[in-house]
Amino acid sequence: MTPEQQDSCGQRRYLFVSSIDASRGLGGHHDPALPRGLGRRGSTDRAPRIESSQQNHRYLAIDVDSAAMQSTELQDAVDAISWYHKMELPGGILTPGESDTARGLPRLRLPERLDGLSVLDIGAWDGFYSFEAKRRGAARVLATDSYSWTGPGWGSKAGFLLARRALGLDVEDLDIDVMELAPDRVGTFDVVLLLGVLYHLKDPITAIERAASVTNHLLIVETVTNLSWSPFPAARLFVGSELNNDDSNWWALNPTALHSLLKRAGFQDVQTVYRTQLARRVARALDQSIRHQRSFWSQVRGARIVLHARKEPQILRS
Numbered sequence: 531m532t533p534e535q536q537d538s539c540g541q542r543r544y545l546f547v548s549s550i551d552a553s554r555g556l557g558g559h560h561d562p563a564l565p566r567g568l569g570r571r572g573s574t575d576r577a578p579r580i581e582s583s584q585q586n587h588r589y590l591a592i593d594v595d596s597a598a599m600q601s602t603e604l605q606d607a608v609d610a611i612s613w614y615h616k617m618e619l620p621g622g623i624l625t626p627g628e629s630d631t632a633r634g635l636p637r638l639r640l641p642e643r644l645d646g647l648s649v650l651d652i653g654a655w656d657g658f659y660s661f662e663a664k665r666r667g668a669a670r671v672l673a674t675d676s677y678s679w680t681g682p683g684w685g686s687k688a689g690f691l692l693a694r695r696a697l698g699l700d701v702e703d704l705d706i707d708v709m710e711l712a713p714d715r716v717g718t719f720d721v722v723l724l725l726g727v728l729y730h731l732k733d734p735i736t737a738i739e740r741a742a743s744v745t746n747h748l749l750i751v752e753t754v755t756n757l758s759w760s761p762f763p764a765a766r767l768f769v770g771s772e773l774n775n776d777d778s779n780w781w782a783l784n785p786t787a788l789h790s791l792l793k794r795a796g797f798q799d800v801q802t803v804y805r806t807q808l809a810r811r812v813a814r815a816l817d818q819s820i821r822h823q824r825s826f827w828s829q830v831r832g833a834r835i836v837l838h839a840r841k842e843p844q845i846l847r848s
């Protein structure tokens with residue numbers, strides 16, 4: 531049995547969550563635009579059952595048959611996982627992730643309806659944006675990840691598996707590195723989401739090309755940008771953990787570089803649909819410099835940016 535594996539025991543389905551999750555935080559990772567320290571789990575006296583022990587993992591067996599799952603069971607299962615996304619599950623249960631999805635979602639300008647379309651979510655983690663695409667009517671959604679699901683990343687796949695079961699949404703999943711994405715591996719998709727991933731990669735240029743290769747119409751990119759004042763395509767390199775005290779962050783491409791690379795990768799139309807306002811960057815930089823002794827100016831220069839890149843200009847305009 532591997533961690534976070536779903537299995538059948540008689541008539542019932544169980545989700546086996548490695549209890550290592552329960553003690554494992556997000557490590558050094560923290561997304562730059564998000565407030566730190568939100569949503570750490572409180573204690574609970576409703577401990578999930580510990581089913582078995584193997585290779586330093588202990589497995590919590592959670593009955594995840596949607597009809598049979600009680601809200602106390604779901605709450606226990608939620609409490610046993612380190613979440614990244616805040617999302618609402620049945621019974622009013624809110625997952626305690628640090629990523630404020632209620633703030634992040636409107637910034638994406640995701641089309642209100644995705645009826646009949648196929649959607650690929652690259653670096654989906656707990657899957658909030660995959661589930662949102664399905665809620666908006668997408669015919670097919672494929673959530674992919676590797677670093678946080680099965681790699682050395684900050685979390686696990688347990689949140690995605692639990693949320694998918696609890697929400698009862700038909701979202702597919704595939705463990706695959708962004709660098710391995712290609713039409714012959716995953717097919718092509720009408721809409722592709724590349725959210726919060728680019729700055730974690732040593733080679734963001736190839737990642738943009740990989741994402742473009744599997745996009746039929748619209749690629750939505752959300753990332754960290756820097757050096758925005760430069761009229762030339764440029765990127766800031768983070769050699770250590772300068773970006774948010776996280777040494778898995780490498781590059782912040784400036785807007786000119788992002789636009790140029792997306793066009794070179796085959797998108798005719800590239801629009802910036804969101805960029806963090808200066809007032810917000812200053813407020814955040816003040817907070818970070820006081821609370822975490824981070825460089826004020828470095829924080830002010832960095833921003834989040836969302837781009838819509840279309841293969842043909844008129845398609846999927848909201």
Ligand SMILES: C[S@@+](CC[C@H](N)C(=O)[O-])C[C@H]1O[C@@H](n2cnc3c(N)ncnc32)[C@H](O)[C@@H]1O
Binds near residue numbers: 561707708730731
């Ligand atoms: C900051 S989180 C963003 C999660 C989600 N897309 C969102 O916007 O809320 C970065 C995600 O990228 C994933 N990731 C990092 N490197 C990756 C790689 N080489 N291939 C696939 N996913 C990767 C991580 O596992 C993690 O889920």
